Amino acid sequence: MSLSNLTSRISGFHRMSTAERLEAVAAFAGLDEASRAQLAAPGNIDPHLADHMIENVVATLAIPIGVATNMRVDGRDVLVPMATEESSVVAAVCNSARQCHDAGGFTTSVSGTLMIAQIQLVGVSDPENARLTILEQRAAIAELCDGCDPMLVSLGGGFRDLEVRIVKSLGGPMVVTHLIVDTRDAMGANTVNTMAEALAPRIEAWTGGKVFLRILSNLADRRLARARALWPVEAIGGPEVRDGMISAYHFAEADPYRAATHNKGIMNGVSAVVLATGNDTRAVEAGAHAYAARSGRYTSLTHWEVTAEGHLAGSIELPMPVGLVGGATRIHPTARACLKILGVDTAAGLARIIAAVGLAQNFGAMKALATTGIQKGHMALHANNVAIAAGAVGAEVARLAAILVERRQVRQDVAAAELARMRAG
Numbered sequence: 203m204s205l206s207n208l209t210s211r212i213s214g215f216h217r218m219s220t221a222e223r224l225e226a227v228a229a230f231a232g233l234d235e236a237s238r239a240q241l242a243a244p245g246n247i248d249p250h251l252a253d254h255m256i257e258n259v260v261a262t263l264a265i266p267i268g269v270a271t272n273m274r275v276d277g278r279d280v281l282v283p284m285a286t287e288e289s290s291v292v293a294a295v296c297n298s299a300r301q302c303h304d305a306g307g308f309t310t311s312v313s314g315t316l317m318i319a320q321i322q323l324v325g326v327s328d329p330e331n332a333r334l335t336i337l338e339q340r341a342a343i344a345e346l347c348d349g350c351d352p353m354l355v356s357l358g359g360g361f362r363d364l365e366v367r368i369v370k371s372l373g374g375p376m377v378v379t380h381l382i383v384d385t386r387d388a389m390g391a392n393t394v395n396t397m398a399e400a401l402a403p404r405i406e407a408w409t410g411g412k413v414f415l416r417i418l419s420n421l422a423d424r425r426l427a428r429a430r431a432l433w434p435v436e437a438i439g440g441p442e443v444r445d446g447m448i449s450a451y452h453f454a455e456a457d458p459y460r461a462a463t464h465n466k467g468i469m470n471g472v473s474a475v476v477l478a479t480g481n482d483t484r485a486v487e488a489g490a491h492a493y494a495a496r497s498g499r500y501t502s503l504t505h506w507e508v509t510a511e512g513h514l515a516g517s518i519e520l521p522m523p524v525g526l527v528g529g530a531t532r533i534h535p536t537a538r539a540c541l542k543i544l545g546v547d548t549a550a551g552l553a554r555i556i557a558a559v560g561l562a563q564n565f566g567a568m569k570a571l572a573t574t575g576i577q578k579g580h581m582a583l584h585a586n587n588v589a590i591a592a593g594a595v596g597a598e599v600a601r602l603a604a605i606l607v608e609r610r611q612v613r614q615d616v617a618a619a620e621l622a623r624m625r626a627g
C-alpha cells in the first residue's frame with residue numbers, strides 16, 4: 203500500500219479486541235514481527251483490565267518500580283515504591299532520607315481532604331446580587347451535594363463549604379461558585395463533578411444566568427500535604443555544603459527559570475509515588491505548579507533555613523489530591539500492592555508520605571548541585587541506559603558503563619565504539 207492510501211479513519215476500531223487493534227495498527231505502521239511481539243506481550247496487568255481502563259488499547263507499557271529505603275515518616279519507617287523511567291530518582295531519595303533518618307526523619311501533616319468544584323455562571327447583569335443569591339441557598343446546596351453521594355456521607359465526607367467569587371474576564375464578569383467537598387479517601391474528581399453538574403440547573407433558576415463549565419479545580423489548595431525534616435549539619439558534610447544548598451534554594455525562590463527545574467526535581471519523587479499507587483499524576487502536577495505560582499510569581503515549593511544550632515531545616519507544602527479508592531487505585535493490581543508496601547490506610551496518610559518524598563528529592567538534587575554537580579551521580583546511572591541502548595548485555599552493561607563514566611563521555615557513539623572494542627578484545 204502506498205503511504206498516501208493510509209487512513210487513520212479505521213472503522214469500528216474501538217469495538218475491536220486488543221489483538222485486532224494491534225493487527226490494524228501494525229498493518230498501518232508496517233511494524234516488523236519484533237515490534238508486534240513486543241506490543242503483544244502482556245505486562246503484569248490482565249489485558250482485559252487494561253482494555254477497560256482506557257479506550258482503544260493495543261498494549262501496555264511497563265515502567266520500573268524502585269523502592270526508596272531509609273524513609274522515616276512521623277516516627278514510622280516506611281518503604282516507598284516509586285514508578286519512574288528516570289535514573290537516579292530513587293537513589294537520591296534513599297541518600298537524602300539516610301542523612302536525616304537518625305535525626306528523626308520527616309514530620310508531616312495535611313490541611314484536610316477537601317476538593318473544590320467550580321460552576322461557571324455567565325450572562326447575569328447583576329453579578330453581586332447573583333453572588334449573594336447563591337450564598338443564601340447554602341442549606342439547599344449542602345443537601346443536594348450530599349444527596350449525590352450518600353456513600354461518601356456515610357464515610358464521614360460530603361459537602362463542607364460554599365464560596366462564590368466574581369471573576370473579571372475578557373467576556374465580562376463571571377459568577378463562579380465553589381463547592382468545597384470532603385472526599386475522604388477518594389481523589390474526588392468524579393465525586394465533585396457529579397455534584398457540580400447536579401447543582402447547575404438550580405443556579406440557573408436562582409439567578410437567571412447561564413451555566414457553562416462544571417468541573418473540579420486542580421488547584422486543590424484545601425488539600426495540602428506538608429512535610430519538614432532536619433538534616434544535622436555534620437550529617438550532610440558541614441557548613442559549606444549547607445550554605446551552598448541555602449544559596450541554591452535562594453536562587454529557586456527568586457527566579458522562575460530556576461524554580462521550574464527545582465520543582466521539577468521535587469515532582470520526580472512526587473509523581474513516581476503518585477504513579478506507583480495508581481493516582482492521577484497530571485492532577486498532582488497541575489496542582490503543584492499552580493500552587494507554586496499562587497502569589498502571582500512562580501517560586502519554590504520548598505523552603506530551606508538554618509536552625510539556631512546550624513542545622514539545615516527543609517519544608518514543603520503542596521496540594522496532594524490522591525486517593526486509595528477511585529480511578530486506577532483500586533483496580534490496578536500493582537497499585538494495590540504498592541499501597542500495601544506503604545502500609546497506609548487513608549488518603550491523607552499517602553499524601554503525607556508523598557510530601558516527604560518530594561522534600562527528600564529536593565534535598566538530594568540541591569545537595570548534588572551545590573557540591574559535585576548533578577552530572578556525576580546522574581551520569582553514572584545514565585551510563586547504564588546508554589550502555590544498554592548501545593547493545594550491551596549481561597555483565598557488559600556495568601563494564602561498559604564504567605568505561606563511559608571513566609572517560610566522562612556518556613554518549614551513544616562512544617558506547618558503540620567501546621562495546622565493539624570490548625567484544626573484539
Ligand code: NAD
Nearest residue numbers: 353354385386387388389390391392393482485527528529
Ligand atoms: P470515583 O468516583 O471512582 O470514586 C469515588 C467514590 O468512591 C466516592 O464518591 C464514594 O462514593 C466512593 N468511596 C468508597 N469508599 C470511599 C472512601 N473510603 N472515601 C471516599 N470515597 C469512597 O473516583 P474519584 O476519586 O471521584 O475520581 C478520581 C478519578 O477522576 C481519577 O481517575 C482522575 O484521573 C479522574 N478525573 C480527574 C479530573 C481532573 O483532575 N481534572 C477530571 C475528571 C476525572
